[in-house]
Amino acid sequence: MAAAQDDRKKRLRMTVGAGWARGKGVDLLAKGREVWYNCNMKVWAISDLHLSGLSNKPMDVFGPEWEGHFRKIQADWREKVEEDDVVLLGGDTSWGMKLAEGMYDIASLAPLPGKKVFIRGNHDFWWNGITKVRALRPDDTFYFLQNDCVKFGNVIIAGSRGWTCPDSTDFTEHDMTLYKREAERFRLAFEEVKKIRGEGDRLIVLIHFPPMGVKKEDTLFTELFRENGAEKVVFGHLHGSVYFPLKCEKDGVEYILTSCDKTKFTLTRIV
Numbered sequence: 001m002a003a004a005q006d007d008r009k010k011r012l013r014m015t016v017g018a019g020w021a022r023g024k025g026v027d028l029l030a031k032g033r034e035v036w037y038n039c040n041m042k043v044w045a046i047s048d049l050h051l052s053g054l055s056n057k058p059m060d061v062f063g064p065e066w067e068g069h070f071r072k073i074q075a076d077w078r079e080k081v082e083e084d085d086v087v088l089l090g091g092d093t094s095w096g097m098k099l100a101e102g103m104y105d106i107a108s109l110a111p112l113p114g115k116k117v118f119i120r121g122n123h124d125f126w127w128n129g130i131t132k133v134r135a136l137r138p139d140d141t142f143y144f145l146q147n148d149c150v151k152f153g154n155v156i157i158a159g160s161r162g163w164t165c166p167d168s169t170d171f172t173e174h175d176m177t178l179y180k181r182e183a184e185r186f187r188l189a190f191e192e193v194k195k196i197r198g199e200g201d202r203l204i205v206l207i208h209f210p211p212m213g214v215k216k217e218d219t220l221f222t223e224l225f226r227e228n229g230a231e232k233v234v235f236g237h238l239h240g241s242v243y244f245p246l247k248c249e250k251d252g253v254e255y256i257l258t259s260c261d262k263t264k265f266t267l268t269r270i271v
Helices: 002-009 069-080 099-107 130-135 173-196 220-227
Strands: 011-016 035-038 043-046 086-089 115-118 142-144 148-152 155-160 202-207 232-235 247-250 253-257
Touching: 043 069, 086 155, 099 130, 130 142, 148 173, 155 173, 173 202, 173 220, 220 253
Parallel strands: 043 086, 086 115, 115 142, 155 202, 202 232, 232 253
Antiparallel strands: 011 035, 011 148, 148 155, 247 253
16 A cells, blocks of 8 residues: 555646547546656657658658658657657648548557657648547547647646748748737637646647747747746757757747757657
8 A cells, every 4th residue: 555655656647728628539638637647757859750651742752861761760769758758749740631641640659659749730731620630539648739738747738830930031911810820829828828837837838830030039929938938849840951950048948949850850858
C-alpha cells in the first residue's frame, strides 16, 4: 500500500480545456477527466512531416536529403521518446486531400511512443472539421488542438494554425483578414488556458506559421504570447534555404523552429 501511494505521488494530473468536451467520439477527453503522468515527462517537437501514404507526393523531389525522411524520423523518435513523453507536431503532417487520406498518415504514428499533440498546417487540407478529426483519432495518445489547449502535469500546450505576418513581402489584404482571424483564435485558446492554469504551470504555444519575421518585429501573435505568459513557442512551415534561427528569444519568450528538414529529421527537446 505504501509503495502504491509513493508511486501515485510521483504521478501528475492531466486535464483538458473545454474544447475537448465538444462533439461526438471524444468522451475520453471530456472536461475534468484526470489521467496520471510520470513527473519525469519530457516534451519533444517536430513539424512538417509531409507524409503521403495514400497520395503521390514523395518529398525527395525537394532534394536528396528528403529520401527516406519518415524512416529517419521514426528511428530518432524511438531512440528519444518514452511512453510518458509528449510530442508536439506543428502542422503539415499529411499531403492528403481527404480526411481518410490524412488519418491514414496520422495512424502511421500510432506505433511510436508518447502522447502526440497536433495542430493544423496550411497544407493539411484533409483536416476537415475538428470534431470529425477527433472522432477518428487512432487511440487515446492522440490530441488535436484548434483554438484550445491540453494540460499534461504542469505543462499546458495551447495551439492553433496562425498565419503569415505583415512583414512578409507577398502579404496581401486577404492575408490581413486571415492574420487577424488567427490572432482571435489564439485569444480563444488563451481563454481556455486561464480555466486550467495553476500556480507554477508552464505554457508552451504550438503554431504552424512563424509568428514573426527574422527581424523579430512585434506581431499580434508575439504580443498575445507575451501577454499570456508563454514560456516557449514552437513553430514550423519554413523549409530549405529559407533562413530563420532554430532558436531565438523575444520579450523573454523562446521561439523554436522544428521543421523536420531544418532539424535534420530529428525531434527537438522542448522541456
